[in-house]
Amino acid sequence: MAGVCKIEIAETEEELKKLLSQQKTGSGKERLQLLYLLKTKKAQSVTEAASLLGRNRVTLQDWLKKYRDGGLVELLCKKVSTGRPREIPGGLEKALENELQSPEGFNSYGEICQWLEERLGRKVKYKTVHQLVHYRLKASPKIARPQSQQQMPERLEAFKKTF
Structure with a gap:
């Protein structure tokens, strides 16, 4: 049979x-x-x-x-798929996370791209950096908010006191 x-x-x-x-x-x-x-x-x-x-x-x-x-x-036994290796190695990812948490930080994602290029020796795409920083590390570059040139310091202090 x-x-x-x-x-x-x-x-x-x-x-x-x-x-x-x-x-x-x-x-x-x-x-x-x-x-x-x-x-x-x-x-x-x-x-x-x-x-x-x-x-x-x-x-x-x-x-x-x-x-x-x-x-x-x-x-x-579960079959483990290896997948493609990460663009940015784990050690450098940790260093980037520490750098993002430091008071100086980065001013933009472009600046992060330049920093990674210096460390890796090759160019990393802006989109890759944004996804890594924003979604994976849950961080963002330290970008100062623009201030108006017409802003009066005394009115600002008065607002802070009354708020």
């Missing part, structure tokens, strides 16, 4: 139930459900288990191969 699973599941039904209730991720639950279905004989074949779980048969076979190779640890 095609699709009949020849795998020995070391865990008992109770252990699988307990692990199933402890799982926090959906993918982990699905993988444990596969083992549970095969252990309790609710699914006689991988094809039957695939239809019960709503997954492709090949996906379930990949999961079972992982289980055969490394047990539950390998089966429940």
Whole structure:
């Protein structure tokens, strides 16, 4: 019979139930459900288990191969995507954060770009700097607000006293 699973599941039904209730991720639950279905004989074949779980048969076979190779640890292991490396390394990001918190700070994002160019030795895009500073570090350059030339200091002091 095609699709009949020849795998020995070391865990008992109770252990699988307990692990199933402890799982926090959906993918982990699905993988444990596969083992549970095969252990309790609710699914006689991988094809039957695939239809019960709503997954492709090949996906379930990949999961079972992982289980055969490394047990539950390998089966429940999360795949970590490395992704593209950051434009600004972590150490320089910390230095920038410290510099932003200092009293002098920076006057503009352009000034931050120049500072990073001196440190990195390459140009960093304005948009990258803005996103890093504004969204990731939750900071901003120290920009002085413009003051009117017609502002009278005595009226300003009177306002501060009465406010």
